[in-house]
Amino acid sequence: MTAPAALVTDTAPVLRGWGLDDRSYTVRLGAALMGVGLAWLTDRRAEVQGPVLVRHGRDIVGVRAILRALADDALHPGWAEPAAEGWEERAAVIGERFSTLRRACLAAGRPETGSAAEAWTLLRPLEDRLAEQHEAGAAFLGGAHPAIADLLAFPAAALSHDLRLPHDLVPATRRFIRALRAWPGFLTMPGIAHYQ
Amino acid sequence: MWTPIALSEDVAAGTAAPARLGGAEIVLWRDGDGLLQAWEDRCPHRGMRLSFGFVREGRLTCLYHGWQFDASARCRLIPAHPELKVPGTIRANPWHVRERAGLVWVADAADADALPTLPDDTPMRGLRSLAVRRPRAAVAAQTGIGAGGWIWRDGALIGLHGADDATSMLHLALPQSATAEARRRTMGEATALRDALEAA
């Protein structure tokens, strides 16, 4: 299966982001999986302030709001479906907090004391939810099709080893990573490979 | 001693998965036909974790420089030297591995004959593996799980292994005949058990 071709036109939304920033990655990944064309402008400020999407002459900030805007143009309506039980909000909190912790760890050159404990606190509800979903026959937080909640949670899941939470301890999360990685159009970032 | 370290179904055909046993890093991988291997999670070339690698045509391929290892743990191809007949001494370091009762069990060479410590081969299906932030000895003492690393409780098989000094993992499996309702209930009980163990 190949990804739907995402056409980058003059009127395509523009992402002002940073290549090593997990939030900028979330937006690039979302656009690629949704099949939405996205132009890219490198902007180092995104490393701290987060990415900005310029769409129809407006600046949109906040990863969740950006993904919501992109989902309006998505080819498959599943992307715009809100995940059940507040999981879109919860995933947004997990993603933001993880990003802050990860930046602190990378700036320090090593995982800081306490970051692994907080990573556990953040990622355990995700692991529990994904285990329950798997038992119910669903690969993603809301169902069988990925949605915004899954995109928001994905970098925290896939890069958890940056905070010393190794993947052998979270088998349901590992399964989720594999499922999204196999989705047509998947993109990588440093630390997240695409090989299976 | 054979130790349960994962659910069988958590190592899908054609994939590799990481595990740790007392801090020792292990890669579990299956070829496309479902044959399972357990090796030290370390490439003999430059030490990359083999669990980051990928499985193609019955071989585990290291992500770093692409060395390929077959099911006998021998390196069969070094892409930088495709004509080279790879010496048989270049090989991954295997553990003994078995699948029984829905779980993956490993043993090092010295303990591989200790088969009687495994449960009988009732057809089982894995339910869930979950991490407990407590050392193995503490979890074993609180749950009554013995040195064999497993116990039957309320119709469920519960396996236990210590991932590292501070963290254990519980592995649950139920008979294949268990209803969806029984599986859901046991799932909830497992989460409650984990939370109680950590609160103790």
Ligand code: FES
């Ligand atoms: S480290 Fe594995 S091939 Fe080089």
